Amino acid sequence: MATERVASWAVNLTYSSLPPEVVQAAVQSFYNWVGCAIGGATHPATTTALDALSPFFGKSTSTLLGNKATRQADASHAALLNGIASHVHDYDDTHLATIIHPTGPVASALLAQSEAVGGVKGDEFLTALVAGIEAECKLGLGVWPDHYDVGWHITSTVGSIGAAVAVGKLLRLQTTPMQHAISIAATQVTGLRDMFGSDTKSFHVGRAAQNGLLAAVLASKGYTGSLQAIEAKRGWSNVVSTVNTVDKQLSTLGSVWEIAANAFKPYPCGIVVHPVIDGSIQLHREIAPAGKNVKDIKSVVARVHPLVLELTGKKTPQDGLQAKFSVYHGGAIGLVLGKAGPAQYTDEVVLNSEIISIRDKITAIADEKLGADETEITVVFADGSELKKHIVHAVGSVQVPMTTAQLEEKFLDQASLVLGTEGAQTASKLAWGIQTSRAVETLVKDI
Known part of the structure; x- marks a missing residue:
């Protein structure tokens, strides 16, 4: 069954089982996401949300990337605000087969919870990141293109599930609790395409991150949902789409890596x-x-x-x-x-x-x-x-990928507008170091 299959695969995924190209793609995806989140930190959509929601903040545990004044928030609001910031310029990564922007929902939730938990190593973080991205992209492929064509914003509708899987992996959930986390995330379907061109498009990504984090944390404390949330007659895949090839897509979990086909944008737009x-x-x-x-x-x-x-x-x-x-x-x-x-x-x-x-x-x-x-x-x-x-193929496509130098130029171009030249260079160096980090909260405290 689909829900159990995703949960079991994610629970058993290990860092040592990740091919080198998958690890490299995960590092690049995280690096690109950090640059986008910093670049969007001062956008009105981000600052307005921060101003509106700051009275509701809980204990400060998690970094608001690129924010010099309000350095931290509670994990839930950090996931939301970093998610908004990372997507507001439409500069984030893209899984071209589905037009999902996969890292935003997953990394925003994962980083926030990693800081709240403390002591999360880089390899643990990357393994959870891959688990979340693979889950959301496989599910996205399973309902593509009908789901998107009818008007759902697929990045956020699958993003909450990806975020739940990633945070659940971080919290070491076993298969049944992970199924519940997926279920709680799946029922929080977020994102309508009619919002494109407004502040709410980036809210979709932040909310998906926040919803996924909430789902995993609830499940870790015994909160339950349907164990067949993805595949049931009135479950996620059959409610949000008339096309459903989820089982077929999930059959390639761990053999065909969607993150390896992740592309990075040279331009901040659709x-x-x-x-x-x-x-x-x-x-x-x-x-x-x-x-x-x-x-x-x-x-x-x-x-x-x-x-x-x-x-x-x-x-x-x-x-x-x-x-x-x-x-x-x-x-x-x-x-x-x-x-x-x-x-x-x-x-x-x-x-x-x-x-x-x-x-x-x-x-x-x-x-x-x-x-x-x-x-x-x-x-x-x-x-x-x-x-x-x-x-024939634009820069940033799978056929003409951005080079490391181009990714760094993109990062610095965005981040320097927020952090200044020296601050952007420091942030770039730190973000590249995720793989060997001994504690993620130490890595990001100066970004």
Whole structure:
């Protein structure tokens, strides 16, 4: 049965059984998550939530990454707030087969509880992280794509289960209590796609982390739920989707590692926009050598996978959050500015007249023959001349992964805006050290 299978597998998973590439992927996933959480710590969505919820904080045990004023909160609120911060820029990792952002819910819960417990070693932490990510991604594959298409935000709907499995692993739950933890998490289904472009999208990730942590802690004290929460007729998989291949997906637990296919974003926006940004940045570099000017652009046509328009078809975004779901803004900043980092997704840039002018000249056309990470862009200038770019696989895809140097550049680019250059460099070094850490709470106390 699915619930028991996930629980038993996670309970029996050992660090020594993890292939080297899985450990490496886990370290990279944690490192990338830390950078994103620091980068999002000062975003209004994070600070507003902190301001609203701080009166309800309990005993301070767990770090709020990147927060200089309020260094700690209780584990539950730390999981929520770090989860919000890690996702608010849409810069976190992506399991491309399901568009799940797997590390946010799991690491946010796991780090908070690790600090509350104390003395958790790096190898223990990484094993629990892998257990949680594998559980959420396998379950996500089991209900994909129907679950997502109908309107659920799959990152959070499976994220609470992944977080529960990870924290349950940390708390050394045995199989039956782990089943209860999964059950308690599964009943807390969180996340509607209609929230994309608002503060609540990042809340989904934080809430999933918080829900999963709560589920595991309750189960550790004997709280119960259905032992068939995933597979029952009125259980999670059959309620949230009309498509259910969960058993098939779970059959590859421990042999096909989903975390090994985890991808990292070079741009802080919906991942389906990345091919257009990648191509637009490359075209930006070719415009001047070709004797042209951005102001001479008459029109731009981008042929894209149909999912691009479904997810990121906002033609006239009004702020930075909405722009993350605008293929038109992504193309405009690539062509005009030649880069697409957090600084290019501020409200000020979104409302800049030059960006708006180019954005209005972009037409996106759905083409089912193109891959999800592919695009064909044609820029037409006032004199009738053209520049074209075909991106077969965007940077950040499985085929063109970000390098370690690019991951570090991304980390420092985000973190320096919050911690300053020296603080960002320190945080980067500490985050890379998770694998050999003797106590996770010591690792993160200076981040």
